[in-house]
Amino acid sequence: MTQLPPPSAKKLGLVIDLDTCVGCHACVVSCKGWNTENYGAPLSDQDAYGANPSGTFLNRVHSYEVQPDQGEAQLIHFPKSCLHCEDAPCVTVCPTGASYKRAEDGIVLVNESDCIGCGLCAWACPYGARELDAKEGVMKKCTLCVDRIYNENLPEEDRQPACVRTCPAGARHFGDLGDVDSDVSKLVADRGGFDLMPEQGTRPVNKYLPPRPKDEMPEFDVLAPYLEPIASDGKGFVGWLDKALSSLPGGAK
Amino acid sequence: MHPASSVIIFNTFSGLGFGLLFWLGMGALVPTGMGAFIWFTIAYILAVGGLIASTFHLGHPERAIKAFSQWKTSWLSREGICAVFALITMALYGAGLVFAEARIPLIGIIGGIASLGVVFTTSMIYAQMKTVPRWRHWTTPAMYLLLSIGGGALLSGQVWIATVLLIVGAALQVFSWASGDTRFKASGTNMETATGLGHIGKVRAFEPPHTGTNYLMREFIHQVGRKHADQLRIITIGLAFVLPVILLIAIEVSSLSHALAIPALLSHVAGVLALRWLFFAQAEHVVGLYYGKR
Numbered sequence: 001m002t003q004l005p006p007p008s009a010k011k012l013g014l015v016i017d018l019d020t021c022v023g024c025h026a027c028v029v030s031c032k033g034w035n036t037e038n039y040g041a042p043l044s045d046q047d048a049y050g051a052n053p054s055g056t057f058l059n060r061v062h063s064y065e066v067q068p069d070q071g072e073a074q075l076i077h078f079p080k081s082c083l084h085c086e087d088a089p090c091v092t093v094c095p096t097g098a099s100y101k102r103a104e105d106g107i108v109l110v111n112e113s114d115c116i117g118c119g120l121c122a123w124a125c126p127y128g129a130r131e132l133d134a135k136e137g138v139m140k141k142c143t144l145c146v147d148r149i150y151n152e153n154l155p156e157e158d159r160q161p162a163c164v165r166t167c168p169a170g171a172r173h174f175g176d177l178g179d180v181d182s183d184v185s186k187l188v189a190d191r192g193g194f195d196l197m198p199e200q201g202t203r204p205v206n207k208y209l210p211p212r213p214k215d216e217m218p219e220f221d222v223l224a225p226y227l228e229p230i231a232s233d234g235k236g237f238v239g240w241l242d243k244a245l246s247s248l249p250g251g252a253k
Numbered sequence: 254m255h256p257a258s259s260v261i262i263f264n265t266f267s268g269l270g271f272g273l274l275f276w277l278g279m280g281a282l283v284p285t286g287m288g289a290f291i292w293f294t295i296a297y298i299l300a301v302g303g304l305i306a307s308t309f310h311l312g313h314p315e316r317a318i319k320a321f322s323q324w325k326t327s328w329l330s331r332e333g334i335c336a337v338f339a340l341i342t343m344a345l346y347g348a349g350l351v352f353a354e355a356r357i358p359l360i361g362i363i364g365g366i367a368s369l370g371v372v373f374t375t376s377m378i379y380a381q382m383k384t385v386p387r388w389r390h391w392t393t394p395a396m397y398l399l400l401s402i403g404g405g406a407l408l409s410g411q412v413w414i415a416t417v418l419l420i421v422g423a424a425l426q427v428f429s430w431a432s433g434d435t436r437f438k439a440s441g442t443n444m445e446t447a448t449g450l451g452h453i454g455k456v457r458a459f460e461p462p463h464t465g466t467n468y469l470m471r472e473f474i475h476q477v478g479r480k481h482a483d484q485l486r487i488i489t490i491g492l493a494f495v496l497p498v499i500l501l502i503a504i505e506v507s508s509l510s511h512a513l514a515i516p517a518l519l520s521h522v523a524g525v526l527a528l529r530w531l532f533f534a535q536a537e538h539v540v541g542l543y544y545g546k547r
Binding site: 002003018025028052053054055056057060061062063064065066067068069073074075076078080089091092093094095096097098114115116117118119120122123124125126127128131132133134136137138139194195196197198199200201208210211 | 313317322325326327333378381382384442444448466
């Protein structure tokens with residue numbers, strides 16, 4: 001049913017640390033690798049080795065440049081996948097009931113055998129978390145690796161989403177954001193985790209941790225003041241050099 | 254938004270067909286026998302033809318029957334149910350006129366209102382989208398309804414009613430465009446809220462997630478329409494409203510042949526096709542912000 005269930009006590013989701021992510025795209029590759037051969041239809045590619053490659057991905061890493069009013073610009077790598085919203089607009093627009101939010105843990109899933117591929121859920125999602133597979137004609141989205149996290153055939157350390165398991169930087173964390181005492185909830189509280197597009201009213205479960213402020217490097221080089229490269233005030237060694245060279249025949253004034 | 258031709262055809266011709274069914278149901282024209290058969294055939298070809306065209310953009314049209322199940326939350330599901338109800342009711346009403354030369358007003362009125370219900374539920378699919386600020390406004394359903402009954406009046410030869418509805422339609426369309434132009438900015442969604450990095454500074458997309466394109470970019474980022482928006486708007490107003498109104502007034506005042514209604518109708522349909530194309534091509538989805546595009 002596409003009616004949203006009452007809010008679940010358990011809210012499984014991801015916490016993504018923008019301070020730590022190095023933009024290696026390992027999560028993108030492991031996500032595609034696991035999900036193309038497990039839950040539902042494979043994640044197809046079109047013209048994969050041709051001039052115009054395109055394909056279905058459930059997780060993509062953007063990179064943004066952020067320019068503060070003062071100081072240097074920062075480059076921030078930004079992984080994005082389904083945020084498993086509490087007020088998921090993609091669920092209620094579905095005409096067939098294929099799109100649903102699980103009452104027990106809040107994971108948003110697509111029952112692919114009911115999906116007619118109308119694309120409305122992708123229209124309703126502000127985050128671009130859903131992609132219609134061009135070969136299968138059904139909507140694909142992050143399952144939070146529902147086929148890993150409860151899978152007793154896997155060793156316990158592997159019972160987390162593929163993206164989290166593979167992240168070499170430790171930038172991705174998985175847990176129950178409905179439990180205030182969970183590690184992920186504490187991380188969000190400590191680091192000031194935030195929602196994407198809060199004004200859209202979707203109440204995402206996934207949280208993002210902001211990049212830490214850049215350190216200010218103290219000046220410790222005793223020679224630096226004497227070696228200022230721009231001798232506009234005509235002092236110091238460089239100033240003398242500037243004048244001396246300018247006074248030579250043909251020197252720049 | 255990507256202007257899919259199947260959806261544009263559906264919106265234009267089904268709107269016209271259900272508009273004609275509305276006037277037929279309301280008794281604005283009461284043909285009987287063969288005349289009724291021709292009127293209802295035209296209306297059903299337009300309404301049903303458009304509905305069939307709309308299934309061409311589905312990934313799995315063979316499962317379309319499942320789309321009737323989620324009427325509690327989904328406007329698309331409500332549209333499907335409303336369409337089937339309207340078509341069956343109007344078929345009963347039409348059968349009475351064709352075969353028994355009998356008009357049952359209650360069935361006609363119910364079917365006529367249900368026909369407008371189809372147009373309204375269609376419009377709400379778009380108007381509900383918080384992700385497309387241009388659409389999320391009362392002018393979206395208002396414009397759909399006006400075009401449907403205006404086009405229906407034109408098609409059914411009600412000259413004065415069509416003239417008035419088309420003039421009102423033109424004014425509302427101009428208002429809808431003007432107010433729509435400010436709505437994305439007014440929605441408060443921008444690259445800073447999309448990334449949550451606005452507290453640091455101004456955000457710029459530095460590198461996309463992939464070298465090629467993807468479903469999201471094909472479906473939601475379409476910049477050609479906005480590039481030529483002004484010219485297309487003038488063409489749309491001219492074809493959909495101004496030229497038909499001039500021709501209609503000419504028919505009224507000069508008692509010229511009603512044959513002039515045919516170019517008026519063709520011009521209107523061409524204009525509405527352009528209007529619908531713009532409706533999609535101009536609409537900006539917030540997901541474009543993640544790509545630094547709109």
